[in-house]
Amino acid sequence: MCGIVGYIGQQQAAPILLQGLSKLEYRGYDSAGISVRNGEEETVIVKSKGRLKVLAEKTNDGLAVKGNCGIGHTRWATHGEPSEQNAHPHASEDSSVVAVHNGIIENYQEIKEKLEKKGYVFYSETDTEVAVNLIDYYYKKHDGDPLDAIAKAMMRIRGSYALAIMFRDYPGEIFAARKDSPMIIGINNSDVFIASDVPAILKYTRNVYYIGNMEIARLTCGNVTFYNIDKEEIEKELTEIKWDEEAAEKGGFEHYMMKEIHEQPKAVRDTLNSMIKNGSISLSDAGLSDEELEKISHIYIVACGSAYHVGVTLQYVIEDMARVPVSVDLASEFRYRQPIMEKDGLVIIISQSGETADSLAALREAKEKGVKTLGIVNVVGSSIAREADRVIYTLAGPEIAVATTKAYSAQLAAGYVLAVQLAKVRGKINEEKYTEMIEELLMLPDKIAKTLEDKERIQWFASKFSNAKDVFFVGRGLDYAIGLEGSLKMKEISYIHSEAYAAGELKHGTISLIEDGILVIGILTQQELYEKMISNLVEVKSRGAYLMGLTVYGNYGIEDTVDFSVYVPKTSKYFASSVAIIPLQLMGYYLSVSKGLDVDKPRNLAKSVTVE
Numbered sequence: 001m002c003g004i005v006g007y008i009g010q011q012q013a014a015p016i017l018l019q020g021l022s023k024l025e026y027r028g029y030d031s032a033g034i035s036v037r038n039g040e041e042e043t044v045i046v047k048s049k050g051r052l053k054v055l056a057e058k059t060n061d062g063l064a065v066k067g068n069c070g071i072g073h074t075r076w077a078t079h080g081e082p083s084e085q086n087a088h089p090h091a092s093e094d095s096s097v098v099a100v101h102n103g104i105i106e107n108y109q110e111i112k113e114k115l116e117k118k119g120y121v122f123y124s125e126t127d128t129e130v131a132v133n134l135i136d137y138y139y140k141k142h143d144g145d146p147l148d149a150i151a152k153a154m155m156r157i158r159g160s161y162a163l164a165i166m167f168r169d170y171p172g173e174i175f176a177a178r179k180d181s182p183m184i185i186g187i188n189n190s191d192v193f194i195a196s197d198v199p200a201i202l203k204y205t206r207n208v209y210y211i212g213n214m215e216i217a218r219l220t221c222g223n224v225t226f227y228n229i230d231k232e233e234i235e236k237e238l239t240e241i242k243w244d245e246e247a248a249e250k251g252g253f254e255h256y257m258m259k260e261i262h263e264q265p266k267a268v269r270d271t272l273n274s275m276i277k278n279g280s281i282s283l284s285d286a287g288l289s290d291e292e293l294e295k296i297s298h299i300y301i302v303a304c305g306s307a308y309h310v311g312v313t314l315q316y317v318i319e320d321m322a323r324v325p326v327s328v329d330l331a332s333e334f335r336y337r338q339p340i341m342e343k344d345g346l347v348i349i350i351s352q353s354g355e356t357a358d359s360l361a362a363l364r365e366a367k368e369k370g371v372k373t374l375g376i377v378n379v380v381g382s383s384i385a386r387e388a389d390r391v392i393y394t395l396a397g398p399e400i401a402v403a404t405t406k407a408y409s410a411q412l413a414a415g416y417v418l419a420v421q422l423a424k425v426r427g428k429i430n431e432e433k434y435t436e437m438i439e440e441l442l443m444l445p446d447k448i449a450k451t452l453e454d455k456e457r458i459q460w461f462a463s464k465f466s467n468a469k470d471v472f473f474v475g476r477g478l479d480y481a482i483g484l485e486g487s488l489k490m491k492e493i494s495y496i497h498s499e500a501y502a503a504g505e506l507k508h509g510t511i512s513l514i515e516d517g518i519l520v521i522g523i524l525t526q527q528e529l530y531e532k533m534i535s536n537l538v539e540v541k542s543r544g545a546y547l548m549g550l551t552v553y554g555n556y557g558i559e560d561t562v563d564f565s566v567y568v569p570k571t572s573k574y575f576a577s578s579v580a581i582i583p584l585q586l587m588g589y590y591l592s593v594s595k596g597l598d599v600d601k602p603r604n605l606a607k608s609v610t611v612e
């Protein structure tokens with residue numbers, strides 16, 4: 001996720017671009033840049049690595065860059081590490097086309113290869129530069145018409161994009177093109193704005209056009225013209241934005257956490273699409289060959305917090321599906337217990353930030369012992385990503401809330417894909433099962449979105465327990481792993497003490513804690529363990545527990561046992577965590593809100609624990 005802005009009007013562009021970008025830093029902040037035109041003069045491009053303030057200092061808050069027409073970008077790296085080279089705007093070799101982009105171009109490799117054969121030379125690792133040169137190619141090949149060049153490029157590109165584009169031969173004009181990535185176009189008399197999101201332009205106008213998918217816009221001073229992909233002009237209605245600035249930064253949600261809970265379908269879809277191409281898995285971006293996967297003798301998953309819970313889930317999934325031995329360790333324990341690892345093992349470090357001190361130390365410990373390492377990381381160019389031998393990037397975008405949700409879900413998705421490929425190359429699943437697993441994976445985003453439709457019921461139920469002192473999560477197999485994460489969500493943002501137990505463990509001590517009215521959340525997605533779980537729930541109910549049952553559609557008999565039931569869409573037993581965790585994230589969120597707590601910044605916690 002990145003932030004793009006554009007401006008054309010009577011004022012100096014650079015200060016307006018920087019101001020807009022400052023309101024979009026929540027979308028990405030590892031590098032930034034602007035490109036401004038001053039009449040017929042050549043385009044000026046200024047870029048910098050690091051936060052936006054570096055660019056502001058470089059341009060004296062934009063005062064050093066003259067011109068009334070420009071575009072800008074604040075980056076969250078997905079292709080190519082954070083660097084000035086990879087920062088946007090990107091330009092074709094002769095700067096005939098300059099653009100900024102938010103989105104992911106899935107087929108950028110194949111387009112890049114074709115353009116290189118036509119003599120194009122690339123200076124960056126980004127998918128955006130490929131888009132710029134593709135537009136340049138069509139522009140030069142077909143009589144220099146920007147609209148036509150953009151439309152042709154849009155027909156060729158697969159993926160998502162919000163593009164703001166300037167052409168050297170068309171000073172005083174900015175073009176915009178959109179598919180799936182957010183973009184709005186604001187207008188206020190002679191001033192016209194482009195932005196990824198409302199906060200960037202609220203200071204200047206509340207009147208916006210929403211550009212649709214596969215649509216193009218041409219901006220000039222005080223005017224916007226919209227076109228469809230066939231270059232036919234289309235009419236648009238102006239809309240007035242009612243949100244205040246703070247609400248706008250959260251996409252209209254009250255908290256970043258709720259916004260990010262709702263971004264999970266996209267985070268999972270983008271991550272899956274980066275690893276599954278044309279119906280089969282490709283780990284080439286991670287540099288993981290099938291030969292390497294075949295040779296792995298043991299997998300050691302090491303992480304902290306929610307990332308550790310992903311590891312617990314993946315242990316069940318990988319061992320059951322691929323029959324590879326898997327160990328899971330808390331990084332803070334792993335690094336001090338003198339772990340014994342097989343030389344043909346693979347250590348997988350899971351980390352959203354890629355900077356967690358314990359996880360980074362565990363990575364270094366593994367490398368010292370000569371064991372191959374793989375990072376599953378959300379932040380491109382982070383320490384763990386750079387130091388691991390291989391890296392799979394999750395494409396969740398920046399996660400602002402301390403309590404992770406979309407990154408956790410994206411990590412699960414990446415892990416599932418790895419498990420399926422392991423199972424395939426090691427002959428544990430046949431072609432038919434492989435295809436079935438992939439189809440099931442690609443349906444997950446919609447199933448997650450479906451689960452979100454139940455949030456009002458969860459909100460009502462959560463409000464009944466805002467004074468709870470102890471809550472128990474119980475499950476068996478994968479449902480136990482889901483309970484671990486559900487419990488952490490509740491603890492870290494509502495400050496209610498809770499524990500997750502393997503349901504079969506209750507009778508070995510914990511059941512003594514069950515008293516009248518204590519909330520016990522039973523998780524029952526694993527069909528072969530369902531009856532055993534019902535027995536466990538009956539046990540705790542007989543001791544006074546108040547039961548919530550979380551299971552899949554169709555298991556309506558659970559209502560004979562529990563006091564409140566939540567249903568999620570059926571999916572492969574292996575992938576159940578991805579749908580079942582949603583109601584538990586919502587439980588924690590609504591409990592925190594009902595207690596008036598700081599959901600996004602819970603007490604004593606940091607988003608990334610970079611110290612021991």
Ligand code: AGP
Nearest residue numbers: 305306351352353356402403404
């Ligand atoms: C999860 O909600 C917490 N914020 C925390 O447990 C987090 O998962 C843990 O600190 C690991 O962080 P990382 O993924 O950035 O390494």
